[in-house]
Amino acid sequence: AQSVTQPDIHITVSEGASLELRCNYSYGATPYLFWYVQSPGQGLQLLLKYFSGDTLVQGIKGFEAEFKRSQSSFNLRKPSVHWSDAAEYFCAVVGRGNQFYFGTGTSLTVIP
Amino acid sequence: DVKVTQSSRYLVKRTGEKVFLECVQDMDHENMFWYRQDPGLGLRLIYFSYDVKMKEKGDIPEGYSVSREKKERFSLILESASTNQTSMYLCASSSTGVAYNEQFFGPGTRLTVL
Structure with a gap:
């Protein structure tokens, strides 16, 4: 069965520091992978997506994010975090029937 | 600009009431979805619809029903609201044809059942 694991419930980083959010997926076929961001009180906004091809995907x-098939991972990165990046981040994989399977989310706090 | 709107941002209801949550999209999308979001549980799919008058159960359909009479509108119904249905409800839509079309989300409705 398809599933997504986000091992980090909460992460705190200083503004200007680098960021990596982890995502591991379980899916038998070629995965279609997404990262969404949810700002406080808002719906989810797509950051980036991976279908095939280049394993390093650029987003907004x-x-x-980098897709690593051998590790079943799709980790999200940003070289320098801004205070406005404080939000909740969700990783998702598309499974059978075009159904999205979301991870439980990682909450990011940015310290000034 | 693409848009998914939900009828209420905040809603307070009493146990046993019938509750309607409305979702409208203006992108002519075939697919629409209802999720509930709870801390530590992420997003869980309640129901989805691939076409008008069609519906499919998601992972947690118990206590909910849906209605899709028009392509742009997808309603979530709580027949008899209970306190364990207090949650954030998110509606989403996507176009059909390929598996990897992104889902567009509404702002959410925070429902409190007293």
């Missing part, structure tokens, strides 16, 4: 707001 300076984020990127």
